[in-house]
Amino acid sequence: MYNVRPRITRILSMIMISALMIPLVSGCTKGEKVANNGKSTQPDTQQEQKEDKKDPVTLKFPIWSTITEDLFTKLDLVNEYKKEHPNVTIELELLKDTEYENTMKIRNSANELPDILPLKSSWLINFKDNILPLDDLDAAKNNMFAADFKVGDHIYGVPESQFNEYVWYRKSIFKEYGLEIPKTWGEFVTAAKTIKDGGKYIPIAMGGKDAWPDYPFNEFMPSLEAGDGDYWSTMATIDEPFTKGQAFYDAYAKIQELYNAQVMGPDPLGVGFDQAKLMFGSNQAAMIALGQWFGSDLKSMTDVDINDVGAFLLPVRNSVDDPFNTISMVDTFFTIPKTSKYPDEAKEFINWFFSDAWYSKYLTEAQLQSTVKDVKIDLGTMFNGAFDVSNLNYVLNKGGNEDYKKIESAIKFDVKKMGQDMMSGKDFNKMMQEMNKSWKNARSK
């Protein structure tokens, strides 16, 4: 018995030491792995060996879309870049799209932003103090839209792609009901009502439960009605934009007309985006209004006859003589946080990303339009005829200036939630009156 205690102490000490050693040993193993990886990709040419002598650099690069992740994997972005810059490793990190902005805000407060930070246009203002100006970057100079999204006097982000918003439709259903591609808002609503009256299909699939899928209507239609891509900033100069005759009100009156026609199934608010997508994919729904990005989603869905799917631009105009305004989106702005340890390498990467060798290949695969001068991308047959409309006018969507952001934040202005309220049958005029009141109030402060 007397000898038992020291033995137990010895055993316990051994366990503790072993436990402490585990991370140390695993750390070594990791290090070895990295070194081995480095070896396996070690290039043979002399020039590359020279590059290899540079200190190893890891650039953290988060993304918010699984589609992008799949494309980067398919086209092997990491190794393609390594071929030219052997010392640089691109570390991709996939984040959930709905959580991306929040995650970056949290990381920003901990000074842990990545080296390359993709942002949406409306987030540029929020992050402007934390990212580097990129005015002198070649990629920014060659970009057709970077200067349109300056914050203050500087370019902070280089947009990756441009795309349009479409109404995707089933050609066979349109044929069954003898429908033409609508050219005005009235024709669009009538087409939806005709399909509804047929009783076989849901005219427009809407994932209203998730709120965001109503964005082609509730977010973009005020800009389309006004023919002003920066309508949110314009709105910030008006006291009562929710009054009849104002673009916002007029656009929303049209949307209300569509929602009231009940052409989005028995309960559009009970259906999420995934269900809506499946409804369109399985031919239960005739149309779905979404951006160009939906093309990739469609292709990834098995059992969808792509030849039966077409796309047209959402017509918002009242008559064929009016200009046909259509939203043009510029998305995924590449920015470099001030806290990046490797700003030069990050700049080099952005320049490479927008170089012809990678960029054209990537955008063709992603089926998105180019933002770089002189680079044209073939979008394929799905978009045939989509742009054959009279008086076509591109409206470049912008996220709103700081005045708008202040009002948005003060009154928690959320057009997508408004869309949900409209679908649920809330009193439209009362809603507009209340919005006028709170908007005016926020502007006066």
Place this chain on the structure above:
Amino acid sequence: MKTISKQKNILLFSFLLIPILLLLVFVLYPLIELVRLSFTDWNGVEAQQVYIGFDNYIKMFTDSSDVWLSLRNNGIYFIFHSIMIPLELMIAVLLDSKIRASKFFKTIVFMPYIINGVAISYIFAFFYSPINGGLNGILEVLGLESLIQNWLTNDSIVNISLVFVSIWRFSGFHVILFLAGLQSIPQDQFEAAEIDGANSIQNFWYIIVPGVKKVLEVILFLNVVGALQVFDIPYIMTQGGPGHASSTFILYTLETAFKFNSFGMASAMGITMLILILILNGVQNRLFNLKGVGEE
């Protein structure tokens, strides 16, 4: 003697140092920081933080009707869960008596609590779904088509639908807590009552209820905290929608912070919630005179 006391102190100090440090760093410091932020207009991204006094607290209750709507929704959870408490106690008493397969029933009752909350929310989202949804399907089979509803999108019933899920999930846990309380009541009290000729209602009222007072206190506290902090069920099932119809105070706080970049205001809401929990719990304890058996 001195050495022993010194050693004792060193031992105490070294044992307490780490937990106290952890408490200071991860609880007290964030709390102080939260209070500080609630007096600023910080937007969560910029370095600039301007002190604006009690503006956030005043704005919270005067400028936005949605705060009141969210609090009302929290109230619905609170009321329905409170109504369930006596029922939960009765179920516990039933399960504690010698009924057949009581162990099986205990497991069944406790099961919802151990299932992941996110999974439960998804299951019920499908159950309530208007397309091929389970509930509407059952009603159809029973020939009760007239009762079919848009369970998660109708403003007037969405909160009830969500509260049902919450009750389904947490009631079992309360029952198990009550069971633990019941088992701690000494058997001789029941025997003495039997000799005195007490009936089962008197047993329930004079032995069981006072016997589980301590558990009741815990459950009432959990009820207040749970009702005010309900998050995952509405977040996953409706995202507070349609509009803000099923939003709760936490959902609204989250939206304020991350969607509208008002971290100052969101911090004020966090502090308000803390105060609300303290007040409601205090009121409840006074109302039910809950001091626990051992503390009287």
